[in-house]
Amino acid sequence: MTVFAALYTDEDMSALVATLLRSRGLDVTTVPEQATLGKTDLEQLEFAASLGRCILTHNRVDFERLHLQYMEEGKQHFGIIVVPQKNAYEVARRIGILVSALTADEIIN
Template sequence: MSAARLYVDEDVHSAVAAQLRRRGYDVTSAGESGNLGASDGAQLEFAAFQGRAILTFNVGDFCRLHTEYIRTGREHCGVIVSDQVPIGEVVKRCVRLLSTLTADELRGDTQFLGSWR
């Protein structure tokens, strides 16, 4: 059972990644990875290649991408979508999710961060 690793896309403030790292989680961001401006599909591909679930505020596009991955038999490491709430709330919900679900449990799944209040 390995801990999930996280990739934060550019819609989510980089402070989320920094605060999660301070709490001991393995997190990187689009900015740190040189992926600012990349398409949503490229962001998800990068996260999957790196073995990371992706955290995004872009619910519609990433739910569509998740469905496309399932339809075409591709695998990602998890999609975590959130409404735009304060940074501290995003961090708190992520901590709950990441301390509960393993990387294997997130693989190929979509989680709505609002369920982790």
Template sequence: MTSTATLYTDEDMSALVATLLKARGLDITTVPEQGAIGKTDSEQLEFASGVGRCILTHNRVDFERLHLQYIVEGKEHGGIIIVPQKNAYEVARRVGILVHTLTASEIKNQLLYA
């Protein structure tokens, strides 16, 4: 049995993306839902990691750096999916394909591009 990754959208991700992914049956929560608006990228990744969620973001530069930092420090995260800034429907389509193609364990600790 395979498990689907649970997701957490970064603050820069449109709320519509989360709505569209929820409509596809994915387990997703957002920064506003978690009361985490204004937290740093590092804090967002730490939260997502602590609850076993893969973070979705448009912020390539900061999250590539954080991923490398986690590797160097031997820390684990639930995965990072970087998506180019496109319309919400295209972002949801790309993420949906990726999350339905890979299991949660295949996404864990990976830096992926959708």
């Protein structure tokens, strides 16, 4: 049985994306649902990791840096999916394809 990654959308991801991903049967939570609005990118990544969730973001530059920092420090995160800013339907489609093609274990780090 394939285990799909549990997902966590950051602040810049449309709430509609989470709704669309849930309609595909994916396990998604959001920054507003977790009451983590206003946290730094590092705090968001740490929070996602504490929940065992892959973070979804449009913020490529900062999260690439954080990924490299995590690797240098020997820390583990449960994945970072960076998606270009498109309409919510296109973003959800791309994420759906990716998480259907990769297991949760393949998305880690």
